Amino acid sequence: MQTTNIRSHAPFWISIISGIALWEVAGRSTSKAFMVPFSETLVRLWQLVVSGDFIEQLLDSAKLFFAGFVLALIVGMPLGMLLARIRTLRIGVEPYIMILYATPMVALIPFILSMMGFGFAPKLLVVFLFAVFPVLYNTVEGARSIKPELIEVAKSFRSSEWALWREVMLPYTLPYTMTGVRQAIGRALVGMIAAEFFLSATGLGQLIMSASQNFDTAGVFASILVIGLLGIGLTRLGLAIEQHFARWRQ
Amino acid sequence: MAEQVLSGSIPAGSKPAVTRWSGTLVPRLITGLAIVLVWEIVVRAVAPAYVAKPSTVVLAIPRVLTDPTFQKAFGETLLAVAEGLAITIIIGTIFGLLMGRSPTFDRVFRVYINGFNAMPMIVVLPLFSLWFGYSSAARIATIIFAAIFAITMNVADGARSVPREYLEVSRSFRSGRLRALTDIILPASMPYLLAGFRLAAGRALIGAVVAEFFLSVGGLGYYILYNSRSYHHNEAFVGVLLLAAFGVGFELLVNWATRRFMPWYRRDEKQN
Numbered sequence: 001m002q003t004t005n006i007r008s009h010a011p012f013w014i015s016i017i018s019g020i021a022l023w024e025v026a027g028r029s030t031s032k033a034f035m036v037p038f039s040e041t042l043v044r045l046w047q048l049v050v051s052g053d054f055i056e057q058l059l060d061s062a063k064l065f066f067a068g069f070v071l072a073l074i075v076g077m078p079l080g081m082l083l084a085r086i087r088t089l090r091i092g093v094e095p096y097i098m099i100l101y102a103t104p105m106v107a108l109i110p111f112i113l114s115m116m117g118f119g120f121a122p123k124l125l126v127v128f129l130f131a132v133f134p135v136l137y138n139t140v141e142g143a144r145s146i147k148p149e150l151i152e153v154a155k156s157f158r159s160s161e162w163a164l165w166r167e168v169m170l171p172y173t174l175p176y177t178m179t180g181v182r183q184a185i186g187r188a189l190v191g192m193i194a195a196e197f198f199l200s201a202t203g204l205g206q207l208i209m210s211a212s213q214n215f216d217t218a219g220v221f222a223s224i225l226v227i228g229l230l231g232i233g234l235t236r237l238g239l240a241i242e243q244h245f246a247r248w249r250q
Numbered sequence: 251m252a253e254q255v256l257s258g259s260i261p262a263g264s265k266p267a268v269t270r271w272s273g274t275l276v277p278r279l280i281t282g283l284a285i286v287l288v289w290e291i292v293v294r295a296v297a298p299a300y301v302a303k304p305s306t307v308v309l310a311i312p313r314v315l316t317d318p319t320f321q322k323a324f325g326e327t328l329l330a331v332a333e334g335l336a337i338t339i340i341i342g343t344i345f346g347l348l349m350g351r352s353p354t355f356d357r358v359f360r361v362y363i364n365g366f367n368a369m370p371m372i373v374v375l376p377l378f379s380l381w382f383g384y385s386s387a388a389r390i391a392t393i394i395f396a397a398i399f400a401i402t403m404n405v406a407d408g409a410r411s412v413p414r415e416y417l418e419v420s421r422s423f424r425s426g427r428l429r430a431l432t433d434i435i436l437p438a439s440m441p442y443l444l445a446g447f448r449l450a451a452g453r454a455l456i457g458a459v460v461a462e463f464f465l466s467v468g469g470l471g472y473y474i475l476y477n478s479r480s481y482h483h484n485e486a487f488v489g490v491l492l493l494a495a496f497g498v499g500f501e502l503l504v505n506w507a508t509r510r511f512m513p514w515y516r517r518d519e520k521q522n
Binding site (some may be wrong): 075076089091093095096102113114193198204209211212217221227232234235 | 282357366371426459471478483487490
């Protein structure tokens with residue numbers, strides 16, 4: 001057991017370690033303004049953590065991310081299922097959701113800035129806009145996959161509207177919604193950073209911006225490392241959630 | 251047919267063609283009209299005069315489209331996205347094929363490709379501005395960084411999913427490795443390549459716009475930023491409409507290509 005475990009994980013760790021070694025060598029052999037070795041990045045990261053700056057900014061970003069993401073779920077899920085239930089409405093709205101899903105939402109940031117100014121609300125709106133359409137789009141997609149026979153049978157047995165939603169709609173659309181949730185996690189993260197870059201600078205976005213303006217390359221690398229790891233962690237979480245619900249799919 | 255039974259509003263014996271049109275087109279037109287109306291009314295009622303509303307945006311369209319500044323900005327962004335995507339597709343496909351067909355290669359690079367793909371790509375902008383300066387080179391780099399991992403991952407998945415029998419048959423008939431690559435592996439991973447392309451195109455577009463915001467490099471993104479800052483929201487919104495058209499265009503193009511060249515393949519909804 002022990003040896004197979006080590007053997008299957010060995011390539012992963014070798015790859016990680018050689019990547020770090022490469023980073024270290026590249027950092028040491030080029031100019032400081034261009035690249036910083038791994039060791040210095042860690043030292044800088046530790047300084048940022050100790051100064052308390054970093055934790056504060058991280059919490060600030062986390063608040064923005066979760067507020068926007070939860071709002072997108074609260075709006076996207078029920079709306080998607082409502083569209084699933086009312087067929088005419090769904091047919092009417094579908095192409096517009098598709099268009100908004102495919103539109104690069106970043107283009108709206110300048111408008112939001114000039115109309116809503118700085119503050120938490122415009123940033124929340126940006127994260128929400130980034131995250132809501134994947135949820136909505138995939139929920140509607142799931143709703144289309146519900147067999148009409150199922151609803152007919154439920155109706156023939158005089159099922160109440162509430163029971164229909166609970167027993168048919170929810171279990172059938174949820175796996176698709178969770179695909180949307182996984183996509184929304186990635187998009188909300190991009191939205192979060194974009195909002196912090198282009199609206200009022202706060203959180204991790206501000207950390208990285210001020211580091212780059214002060215030519216603190218180590219600070220830039222430290223922030224990118226943390227945001228990257230955060231992205232990987234959240235994507236893993238999203239995949240796990242999606243796979244958990246995928247078992248419901250038939 | 252089942253859907254018609256369900257909706258129950260269509261009388262028996264009506265012509266199917268008519269019901270199909272009235273079934274989809276009419277609700278869509280009504281919804282579109284409703285969206286435009288609500289937008290117009292809300293903006294007129296509560297927002298300041300500079301905020302874009304449908305009536306003024308429509309009036310701005312001919313003016314913007316004939317504006318040489320806009321045409322130049324549009325051309326620049328289009329060229330940058332096309333260049334970035336071309337580089338991305340070539341490198342991404344080669345890398346993806348190597349990963350899909352060589353387990354060693356895959357083990358070495360998988361962690362990094364997955365990791366970079368999960369990273370919100372725009373965090374590299376400050377770094378790229380340090381490396382490349384506030385230039386169009388930084389924009390191309392951002393576009394490539396935004397798009398390449400999606401293509402690589404998809405091509406790798408596609409190359410891995412080639413049925414082993416196909417390759418065994420080709421080996422039995424003594425076909426060379428190159429023939430196997432061009433005649434079996436590439437066509438078999440085409441659906442994945444297209445799915446990756448769709449994803450990558452969307453991300454490249456976002457990458458280009460964000461890079462132009464951040465770097466103040468001339469282009470459609472900068473045009474939108476500049477005009478909305480100087481309270482020309484209507485002009486800026488025409489740029490947004492064009493970007494939306496781009497996004498939808500890529501989506502439709504890939505859907506069409508999938509249906510046209512791979513009618514047996516159902517679009518994979520699991521791609522993000």
